[in-house]
Amino acid sequence: MRRPRAAAAASPPARAAQRRPSPPRRWRRALLALGAGLALVLGALAASPVPSQAAGSRPCDIYAAAGTPCVAAHSTVRALYSAYNGSLYQVSRASDGTTRDIGLLSAGGYANAAAQNTFCAGTSCVITKIYDQSSRHNDLGVEGAGTAGAADHGASASALPVTVAGHPVYGVLVTPGTGYRRTDAAGVAVGGRPESMYMVASGTHVNGGCCFDYGNAEHTVSDTGNGHMDAVYIGTRCHLPPCTGTGPWVAADLENGLFQGSGSNPANKGNNSPFVTALLKNNGQTSFALKGGNSQSGGLSTWWNGALPSGGYTPMKQEGSIVLGTGGDNSNASAGSFFEGVMTSGFATDAADNAVQADIVAAGYSGDSGGSPGATITGPGGTCVDVDGDDTGVNHAAVQLWDCQAAAADQHWTHNGDSSLQTLGRCADIAGNGTANGTKVQLWDCDGVGGQVWKQQADGSLLNPQSGRCLDSPSGATANGTRLQIWDCNGGAAQKFHLD
Template sequence: MSSIPIRRRPPRPVAASLTAAAATVLALGTPTATGTASAASLPCDIYASGGTPCVAAHSTTRALYASYNGSLYQVRRSSDNTTRDIGVLSAGGVADAAAQDSFCAGTSCVITIIYDQSGRGNNLTQAPGGGAAGGPDNLANATAAPTTVGGHKAYGVYVAAGTGYRNDRTNGIATGDQAEGEYAIFDGTHYNGGCCFDYGNAETSNNDTGNGHMEAIYFGNIKVWGYGTGNGPWIMADLENGLFSGVNQHYNANDPTINYRYTTAVVKGEPNHWAIRGGNAQSGSLSTFYNGARPNVAGYNPMHKEGAIILGIGGDNSKGSAGTFYEGVMTSGYPTDATEDAVQASITAAGYGSGGGGGGGSFPSGYHQLIAGNDGLCLDVYGNTSSAGAAIDQWSCNGQSNQQFQFVPGSNGFGELQAQNSGQVIAVANGSTAQGSPDIVQQARNGAASSMWKPVAQSDGSWSLQNQNSGLCLDVYGAGSNQGQQLDQWPCKNAAGSNQDFTPN
């Protein structure tokens, strides 16, 4: 039996031609043990072969050229404000996540620069304020979006509301009515209805300068402007003063809800013609959701693109959005569908989420105690009650049914953690996305995203548990070691042996 939950809030520890392009894909193999692709031709190699070369290439997870051997991004740690560039394991390979883990051990880190691999210097850094919201914007927690690529650990860019990156002084990015292509890989399960989770072409002044002054990929489920089928999220285009799912700012029945765990999103445009495409970044081909004329509203034909690059925000620094970015590029010229199909084949060959710590896995079946890594106590339904709303705390492991939980799989790697004593599931109260509040409870199963968790395997046999609704991880509040200490949700640290890691027993 547990005592009354302790509600103290201790300080949180610092813790090609087209033929050639297609041929390159046939040569692709899965990543090797050193993180390179065999006979590799990576996305920007394929775009170049198709006559539409990359003029910006950003990724925190891997190289986007087979020959790239430079830095992917930079992190800064809070303990002493020093920075470190994170590169690849080898040319054309995946990120050296171990270098980040070592540098950030015992403290927290943010992503300060996302380097441009194209050689044009179109790096992304902290976004300044703009017409919609002040700044500078927040920087992404460097460990909040763990993933794997070909079995190797890596980190994406986790964008919470208020987070944003930008470059207003670019080189080679399309302006005016010039043609361009863009793709990005997003976490299809992390989104909201805020404005605007974008990647692509925007204003250089950080202000809304009128219709047609942007051309960026948008991902989310806002319905203020255009939208597609279902409840979203949808891939749309932010063309400024409107998110477009088709020819106008209205419903497009051909733009589906698309929420693959790893989602490929494509927007491309040329004079009086543009398209939206998308697919599963882990398997299969791209589908076309719109392919036609520019909107028949003043300002969009011709376009007035300005050539800045944004990530996670709108062109005027609107920053109420959420999402996760893994990689993306911008091209010079309008890529053909065949070139993009070859790029998609290269992406699926990379193996996002395929094995290794940080990519999910097979959580043990049946009921288990879940032992917290920081103190050896067990997750516990307070009072051994079956009442909805009862707190989830930690208590000395005793094997009782209120300490026994089973993982009930859902979709995209998420599932529910069901308590044996009550049949209810662990959830974040009221669907909150706030970090730090001790508001983890049990509630009746209803499939809500706030009660869906993704088990992420750690190298020591423990698991972290990431909430689908918030993207945050289940966490012993303040790393407290007291019996009765409640659970909260906090940005994922992905460090085995911590207060976010739980071992089934």
């Protein structure tokens, strides 16, 4: 049975050599005017500004200038250094398993979403890697199994379209079972050293599942005790009530606690704007600070600036790995949207935080930060096509019927260009690529075989051409947990499946 669902330090990359614009030279007078002309030239050279293209205004430029350089910088939407011109992320194509790195339109600019669109045309893609833009190369890969969760899957590459500075880009849509990790990241704080971090996330695509985090986690994918994590969180879980309103709240995941302060902190009023800047700073010994703000306008609110919690958090005991979308032990029941985030060496200044927030606002985030996880498939009796296992999405998981639940990631399917049906990074698959009546349907890695092709018919059925049979509920059953199969197409109610 499925569980009840929760409600919905490194220097920046070297800059290219820059030229100062040459001032105009005007020699209209005789040699007598030479001295005055030279004075004008020298004056103009002294006053001429560095071109704005490399003005050092991106978040990691700002933090480096303040003495707290980035040791990790991740984004699928834009460069976080003004001179960065490498890849942002990698996608893997379902049709043949090949990968493609997605880069920028220009140095210091925005993601080349058109390259992704071309590569993924006619099929679907997942995000398999998020590159670190810092010189530390702390790239994030899809997270493996931990003590609190099975191996994760990559986010659908096209599920979170937004615009930044008017450019179409894609964020990372985290649904339960999605997560990324870098074990033993270079330069990330360990053993009570100070650090800072922020992420731009959604204030509308959230839940109370543990834990939509970005930041410092354990060496092993397990809970090793209080103070062994230091990650910024946003979600609707109130760990130490009372909490003000219904959230979501920016909090610190310090392991075994999502702290809005050193204890209950009703002063944290939450951030529910479509795009949220969520920021955490920790001196590693005695105190930490939390800030939140609207990523589209305004400044940051300080929700906490004070003592670390008691009970094993002073000093901190960070282990120096990086997680995105999960807790340190791969607690992966969370929902969230990630657009950018950095981690620094050292406790950043408030002035630097404010300048970073101004740069984020200037970036011009726009669109639906909740993304589109796919469409539901309504089956017999008004039930939904669902995957057993509470959004874990492992191979061999039964494809079944279940009461429709709006927050269920595994009830939202993408009907790909190759006619496969995909959820949680895998496809609805006929077991063993079989063709016989009664062969069960399961979830399996999308591999383009005939047993993963489902074509909608005019009578409402879903036909698998390879077998010549239709998706079917045995004997027309509609109870929760009814395992789906293939059967001779007969136009009956047991074979009516509507892609909503």
